[in-house]
Amino acid sequence: MNYRHSYHAGNFADVFKHIILVALINALKQKDKAFCYLDTHAGVGMYDLKDPTTQKIKEYENGIEKILASSNPPKLIQDYIDCVRAAHAANHTNCRYYPGSPAIAQHLMRPQDRAILTELHPDxxxxxxxxxxxxxxxGVHLQDAYQGLKAFLPPKERRGLILIDPPYEKPDELADLSAILAHAVTRFETGIYALWYPIKVIQPVERFYKAVKQNISRPMLRIELSIYPENSGTQLNGCGILIINPPWKLEEELQPVIANLWETLSPTKQGRYEIKMV
Ligand SMILES: C[S@@+](CC[C@H](N)C(=O)[O-])C[C@H]1O[C@@H](n2cnc3c(N)ncnc32)[C@H](O)[C@@H]1O
Known part of the structure; x- marks a missing residue:
């Protein structure tokens, strides 16, 4: 386990993922009934952008920094900015701390809601x-993500969001995930699942969707944002999120938001974005 998220905190992929996270939690809050949020690869929850690891590549410069500088963002992006600003306020500083997925969820949760965070790296x-x-x-657990899916699903609330955000250190990790997801869905069929994946080249992603369609028969939304052309296997050109059981009208809500993100974050207007039911 070599991956440390602090190298990438606040980059375009974090921005994309965390804006969608805000949309999903906002949708769950449409009803008063409590929900459970399971974050299988939680990371540390809060990142200091001045940390030497983050300063090494400064990926946040083409991420949260551009979002904070943008004018008149769509409402959902403004909601996300409010979460980021709350992290600054909590740390008594300006634009220095970036909230990870657990901190964003914490900011949006109500008293009746609950979160389970699993993280395997001891530090x-x-x-x-x-x-x-x-x-x-x-609840914070030193636990393997995929053991956690078995241990914590279904949640007693019977309403919930599961964010699966692996580091993809193994080259075949995405291929394994269709079976893992299918198993989780059999345990908790009505849960909302959000799986983040990287796009270096598109072929493994297409293979993954083929397998997912064969293994899971629930409504699914495919959302992708690439800020560079998807023809190099060496760098993160883009990323995507598969949502199983997407909330009503999420697709409509996200169309202008992802378009706005691409405009803001693609440095030379290369790459693409896409949102479609699959
Ligand atoms: C991409 S980062 C998570 C970022 C976080 N979700 C966020 O958005 O702020 C992936 C995290 O998964 C952890 N990890 C790697 N393998 C894991 C496993 N099998 N189970 C749980 N956590 C794991 C890594 O240590 C790392 O902190």
């Missing part, structure tokens, strides 16, 4: 625990 787990131990709504 990251310690930081994560330190960041959230005081919040009685949040």
């Amino acid at each position: 990251d787990f310690k930081l994560l625990k330190n960041n959230f131990h005081y919040d009685k709504r949040i």
Whole structure:
């Protein structure tokens, strides 16, 4: 386990993922009934953009920094900016701290909602625990993500969102995920699942969707944003999120938002974006 998210905190992929996370939690909050948020690869929850690891490549410069500088963003992006600003306020500083997925969820959760965070890296787990131990709504576990899916699904609330955000250190990790997702869906059929994946080249992604369609018969939304052409296997050209059981009208809500993100984040207007039911 070599991956450390602090190298990438606040980059275009984080922005894309976290805006969709805000949309999904907002949708769950349309009803008063409590929901459970399971974050299978939680990371540390809060990132200091001045950390030497983050400063090495400064990926946030083509991510959150551009979003904060944009004018008149769509409402959903403004909601996301509010989450980021809340992280700054909580840390008494300006534009220095970036919230990870657990901190964004925490900011949006109501008293009746609950979160379960699993993280396998022992150092990251310690930081994560330190960041959230005081919040009685949040359980933090040193646990493998895929064991956690078995242990924590279905949640007692029978309403929930599962964010699966692996580091993809193994080259075949995406291929394994269709079976893992299918198994999770059999445990908790009506849950909302959001799986993030990288796009370096598109062929493995197409193979993944073929397998997912064969294994899972629930409504699914495919959302992708590439800010560079998808023809190099070496760098992160784009990324996507598969949503199983997408909330009503999510596709309509996201169309202008992802278009706006591409405009803001694609440095030379290369790449593409796409949102479609699959
Ligand atoms: C992409 S980062 C997560 C970022 C976080 N979701 C966010 O948006 O702020 C992936 C995290 O998964 C952790 N990880 C890697 N393999 C894991 C596993 N099998 N189970 C749980 N966590 C794992 C890594 O240590 C890393 O912190």
